[in-house]
Amino acid sequence: MNLFLVVLSLAFTRTARSHNFDDPNADHSAAAIAFANAGNMKDGVRAFQSAARFTPTDQTHMNLGVALMRTGRLDEAEVNMKTALRMAPPSGPRREDALENMEALEQHLRHRRGEPIHGPAKQKPVHRPQLMHQRPLAHRGQSFRRVSWAELDRDALGIGKEPFVITDLLMDWFSRDMWPDTWEKVLVDNFPEAVVDFYPYNMLQSTSPYLLRVARGVKELMATGADAHFPDRPGQGDLEGRYMHLQLTPSMWRTLEALGNIPAERHPLLLNDEWLRECMGPLDSEVAAEWNLKTHWKIILIGTRGSGMHNHSDTLRTASWHAHVAGKKWWHVCGTLENSSDACFEDVLQRGDILYYPRDWHHETQILETPTITITDTVANMGNAEGILEKTFGECTGRDSLFKFDFSAQLCDALDKCTKWWKKKVKSAGRTWGKVASWRKRAVPGRVEI
Numbered sequence: 001m002n003l004f005l006v007v008l009s010l011a012f013t014r015t016a017r018s019h020n021f022d023d024p025n026a027d028h029s030a031a032a033i034a035f036a037n038a039g040n041m042k043d044g045v046r047a048f049q050s051a052a053r054f055t056p057t058d059q060t061h062m063n064l065g066v067a068l069m070r071t072g073r074l075d076e077a078e079v080n081m082k083t084a085l086r087m088a089p090p091s092g093p094r095r096e097d098a099l100e101n102m103e104a105l106e107q108h109l110r111h112r113r114g115e116p117i118h119g120p121a122k123q124k125p126v127h128r129p130q131l132m133h134q135r136p137l138a139h140r141g142q143s144f145r146r147v148s149w150a151e152l153d154r155d156a157l158g159i160g161k162e163p164f165v166i167t168d169l170l171m172d173w174f175s176r177d178m179w180p181d182t183w184e185k186v187l188v189d190n191f192p193e194a195v196v197d198f199y200p201y202n203m204l205q206s207t208s209p210y211l212l213r214v215a216r217g218v219k220e221l222m223a224t225g226a227d228a229h230f231p232d233r234p235g236q237g238d239l240e241g242r243y244m245h246l247q248l249t250p251s252m253w254r255t256l257e258a259l260g261n262i263p264a265e266r267h268p269l270l271l272n273d274e275w276l277r278e279c280m281g282p283l284d285s286e287v288a289a290e291w292n293l294k295t296h297w298k299i300i301l302i303g304t305r306g307s308g309m310h311n312h313s314d315t316l317r318t319a320s321w322h323a324h325v326a327g328k329k330w331w332h333v334c335g336t337l338e339n340s341s342d343a344c345f346e347d348v349l350q351r352g353d354i355l356y357y358p359r360d361w362h363h364e365t366q367i368l369e370t371p372t373i374t375i376t377d378t379v380a381n382m383g384n385a386e387g388i389l390e391k392t393f394g395e396c397t398g399r400d401s402l403f404k405f406d407f408s409a410q411l412c413d414a415l416d417k418c419t420k421w422w423k424k425k426v427k428s429a430g431r432t433w434g435k436v437a438s439w440r441k442r443a444v445p446g447r448v449e450i
Contacts, residue, residue, distance in 0.1 A: 069081075279417035
């Protein structure tokens with residue numbers, strides 16, 4: 001069966017330049033298929049989005065879901081396919097088509113959960129004796145490739161194409177040497193007014209955090225027995241383990257650099273803020289702080305044994321690095337290699353290790369020692385910047401707001417500058433970048449603040 005359910009003439013040859021994506025009367029589905037047939041999936045997705053926006057039916061949402069699935073945007077695909085199923089008739093060919101496409105998507109979703117891509121989803125999972133909580137992952141991943149600083153500098157390892165661990169980049173980090181004993185004092189003394197996301201009942205299931213000041217969060221994280229404010233909840237299905245995330249603004253990050261906890265002079269792979277300085281102004285500005293906090297761009301993650309993060313991919317399709325400065329953490333990471341084959345990696349990382357993974361790699365973690373601490377930063381580069389800024393454009397305009405970041409108009413204006421900065425950088429390297437439009441010109445009515 002053709003997954004694009006609307007059958008239209010392939011002779012339709014409208015270009016992105018001539019097609020008005022904001023015209024409520026245009027035949028956006030026809031334009032989308034023409035773009036897709038020409039190999040222009042970016043504008044194909046845009047046109048399918050317009051079709052679903054102006055003519056919301058089970059078929060337009062299904063077409064959009066399939067297009068998103070084919071471009072690897074699985075979370076957005078799932079949202080639209082579920083919408084299509086809600087809108088489809090209770091029986092008949094359209095219902096059957098919707099269910100068939102949903103099953104095709106489920107094959108991809110099973111892969112990111114580490115389950116078999118074909119066959120029963122309930123296959124017996126692999127037992128991992130080091131974990132407090134066994135997870136529904138049906139196959140064991142291979143070990144991460146481990147590289148040294150020297151090997152990284154030779155750049156002969158296909159850096160950025162698959163996950164890998166760097167073994168010796170934390171040798172001069174104070175956080176690696178001192179945080180196993182001093183992390184509580186460092187955080188409380190330097191960030192007393194900061195607020196942490198505290199998960200007293202783990203993050204291996206999707207749960208909402210409690211918002212606490214740093215000192216209270218540290219106390220609750222390490223509390224035992226009657227000292228814990230958040231008691232056990234029998235019968236609720238909670239998994240043992242407490243997790244705390246401290247979102248870092250640029251000024252907080254700079255404080256850690258000034259103290260030597262994160263060296264200001266470090267390997268280029270771990271320096272990711274040039275573009276933010278260029279388009280958001282001073283790193284202590286309100287706009288820069290808003291970006292970091294709302295996107296969770298830089299985080300300190302601290303947990304007790306058994307805590308962890310459920311299987312997910314990063315919202316903005318970014319790359320990321322995680323510096324392990326205390327304890328041990330189990331990682332399971334799955335994605336697609338450069339040769340289009342699927343792969344999973346799995347390992348226990350410990351103090352001194354830095355994990356890097358590219359965009360669209362799904363990952364799950366579980367902490368093996370109390371406390372385990374990682375410092376993480378998000379990576380935008382020429383390979384993923386356009387995808388990141390496409391998503392933020394949708395958030396700013398209100399036309400594709402899946403993640404509800406609620407960006408301010410001031411931040412969206414800054415992101416317009418970021419798009420121009422990245423486009424110039426990408427084009428100077430001989431690559432292409434699509435047409436750039438201001439978010440204010442595309443925003444839905446009432447979205448723009450004057």
